[in-house]
Amino acid sequence: MKNIVVLVSGGGTNLQALIDAEKSGLIKGGRITCVISSNPDAYALERAANSGIPSRVVCRKEYSDSVSYSHAVLDVLNEEKADLVVLAGFMTILDECVTKAYAYKIINVHPALIPSFCGEGYYGLRVHKAALDYGVKVSGATIHFVNEEADAGAIILQGVVNVEKDDTPEILQKRIMENVEWKLLPKAVSLFCQDKIEIINGRAYVNE
Ligand code: GAR
Numbered sequence: 001m002k003n004i005v006v007l008v009s010g011g012g013t014n015l016q017a018l019i020d021a022e023k024s025g026l027i028k029g030g031r032i033t034c035v036i037s038s039n040p041d042a043y044a045l046e047r048a049a050n051s052g053i054p055s056r057v058v059c060r061k062e063y064s065d066s067v068s069y070s071h072a073v074l075d076v077l078n079e080e081k082a083d084l085v086v087l088a089g090f091m092t093i094l095d096e097c098v099t100k101a102y103a104y105k106i107i108n109v110h111p112a113l114i115p116s117f118c119g120e121g122y123y124g125l126r127v128h129k130a131a132l133d134y135g136v137k138v139s140g141a142t143i144h145f146v147n148e149e150a151d152a153g154a155i156i157l158q159g160v161v162n163v164e165k166d167d168t169p170e171i172l173q174k175r176i177m178e179n180v181e182w183k184l185l186p187k188a189v190s191l192f193c194q195d196k197i198e199i200i201n202g203r204a205y206v207n208e
Contacts, residue, residue, distance in 0.1 A: 002030035002083035002193045007073070007090040008037050009060075010124075012044025013177060014088035014109055014185050019051045021186035030193030034080045036073065038092050060092050070095035077102065084192055087146065088185065091123050096148045104154075104199055106146035107192065109185045111176050113158060114142040118151035128169035128176070137163050139172060141180040143188040145204060154204035156197060157184045 004027075006015050015035065021027050035048040035055040048055040058076055063069035074097055077085060087108040099106065110118055110127075117130045117139075131139045140160040145153035159180035163172060191197050191206055198205045 003033040003081050004030045004084045004086060004189060004193070005034045005036060005077060005080050005082040006032055006086045006088050008035060008042055008044035008088055009039050009091040010042050010044060010089050012042060012047045012089065014181055015044045016047050017182035018086065018088065018186055018189060019047065019053070021190070023051075026186055027190045028194050030084060030189065034076075034082075036076055036080075038069075038090065044089070066093060067095045067097070070098045074098050074101060084189065086185070086189060089124075093120065093150055094146070099146055099148050103147070104145050106153075107156065107185075107188055108144055108146050108151070108153070109181050110142045110144065110151050111173065111181065112142065113138070113140045113160065114144060114151055114155060118142075120150050122151070125169045125173060128172040131163065132167060132169060132172060139163055139176060141176050141184065143184050154199060154202060156188045156191070156204045156206065159184050 008015050032053055035053055037045050037057050038060040040057045040059055045055050056076055058072050060069055085102055085106040112118055112127045117127050138160050142155055143157040144155045147153040161175045161179050196207050198207055
């Protein structure tokens with residue numbers, strides 16, 4: 001069984017999707033052993049507690065820069081013996097001390113079709129606002145490995161939704177979460193835990 005450590009910062013609906021998938025037996029070969037939050041007030045911490053999952057807070061505000069923060073996160077990941085790290089609405093970019101130590105072992109969910117609307121500054125509702133401002137007709141979410149460049153690691157899965165004329169960032173976010181994120185994130189985690197994701201020349205391929 002692989003130890004899955006989930007990093008969160010906010011509401012934690014993606015964490016909930018992972019918890020529900022694990023309870024339903026949809027995550028084969030792994031179990032969520034710890035939740036780490038960058039924010040002591042994140043509702044995601046209550047979701048972990050409600051399911052009896054141990055949690056830890058590594059508060060971003062207590063560190064002056066991303067490098068010292070990332071070292072603190074790395075220490076906790078090592079203590080928790082993480083086999084897989086899942087960034088589920090984790091709003092801090094991790095330094096290469098983490099991404100190199102856990103190369104191809106960190107999975108992120110990004111709420112757009114990478115390489116559109118991604119990179120530094122694109123997170124949460126800002127992503128959906130940018131997509132609507134541009135006028136795209138489809139958007140979606142991307143599950144990818146995390147490397148040294150923001151939102152640039154190998155893509156594992158992507159899913160698409162239509163953008164409707166009267167969409168607000170909130171409405172589009174909800175449609176993408178319900179139809180793509182909450183389904184594809186648990187799926188990618190389960191594939192990883194069963195060693196069904198292969199890396200060839202820096203690209204990820206799923207062997208189902
Ligand atoms: C999700 O839509 C996730 O894709 C996005 O933030 C939301 C968190 O929701 N993540 C990013 O923008 C990361 N760049 P949640 O806390 O309810 O899972």
